[in-house]
Amino acid sequence: MKSRELKFVYGPVPSRRLGRSLGVNPIPLKTCNYSCIYCQLGRTQHLINERKEFFSKEDILEEILYSVELNRGKIDFITFVGEGEPTLNKNLGWLIVETKKTELPIAVITNGALLYREDVREDLSKADVVLPSLDSVSENTFKILNRPHKDLKIEKIIEGMVEFRRSFEGQIWLEIILVKGINDSEKELEGLSRVLREIKPDRVYINVPIRPPTEPWVEPPDEEAIVRAHAILGDVIPIVNQEMGEFGIEGFDNPVEAIKFICRRHPMREDEIIETLKRNFDGVDSGFIMKLVKEGILRKITYRGTNFYITPEVRMVRKQNFTNSN
Ligand code: SF4
Known part of the structure; x- marks a missing residue:
């Protein structure tokens, strides 16, 4: 489909x-x-x-x-x-x-x-x-x-x-x-x-x-x-552990759209993004994520020593007190 x-x-x-x-x-x-x-x-x-x-x-x-x-x-x-x-x-x-x-x-x-x-x-x-x-x-x-x-x-x-x-x-x-x-x-x-x-x-x-x-x-x-x-x-x-399992991106033929779609609702760790995208797309690594951050498609937030990625509109109304980069 x-x-x-x-x-x-x-x-x-x-x-x-x-x-x-x-x-x-x-x-x-x-x-x-x-x-x-x-x-x-x-x-x-x-x-x-x-x-x-x-x-x-x-x-x-x-x-x-x-x-x-x-x-x-x-x-x-x-x-x-x-x-x-x-x-x-x-x-x-x-x-x-x-x-x-x-x-x-x-x-x-x-x-x-x-x-x-x-x-x-x-x-x-x-x-x-x-x-x-x-x-x-x-x-x-x-x-x-x-x-x-x-x-x-x-x-x-x-x-x-x-x-x-x-x-x-x-x-x-x-x-x-x-x-x-x-x-x-x-x-x-x-x-x-x-x-x-x-x-x-x-x-x-x-x-x-x-x-x-x-x-x-x-x-x-x-x-x-x-x-x-x-x-x-x-x-x-x-249930104090991080989620395990797979994020579904079936139906997307573009890795950027797929990751934007999930990160809009769900802050994801770098390893989760790479694992998820690797199943359907080639060439996905830390460099790919950094590129999305540079282009303003994802925003990095560090919370308690772990990096998470979200889409910028999620937090545009709050003061950014986290370590973050666009
Ligand atoms: S602010 Fe609303 S959406 Fe956010 S955690 Fe509380 S109840 Fe849920």
């Missing part, structure tokens, strides 16, 4: 939780109701809490069906994820129902903030797995960490998650992102543990910032804090 440029769909990319995940982004870049300090996409440009259409739902679906056909046998999940918060798209329910006709499992990665709304719970009820995040149960810490829209209160969000659990028949895999000195204390973890008993997710993942965060001072917790989180949260599944 002839390749074409896609606007809404990318991958499949390796996901720590979902295997080979075909990503669907139904939201304009950095449109979210949070502006998390650890976000990989930079500060939120459009902080909204209102559900909108944004794009033609038929156009999004057409790309999904095209990509499924192109990557048959290579997809474990179709994942609605977004360069922002996917539940802000008011056609999400329709998209999930239509996408389910491919007979592939559907996952939605969400910050879970809108689960207090009945229409959002109804939309997500058609997914197979919903992966909400909850980093703190304290209003103060929630504000520091997630920097939410002013209409959002953590108590209401937690109530929404509990309500969703009551009605949702699929799996809930809840993720907690721990940031050093912000939400890794005993008090914070005990609060989370208490609320987890009410939400009753099927799985709990602890994650830490391993790729460049929005705020350069954000750091992963110490080993000791991770151990403490295990002890307090009990039956958690740690």
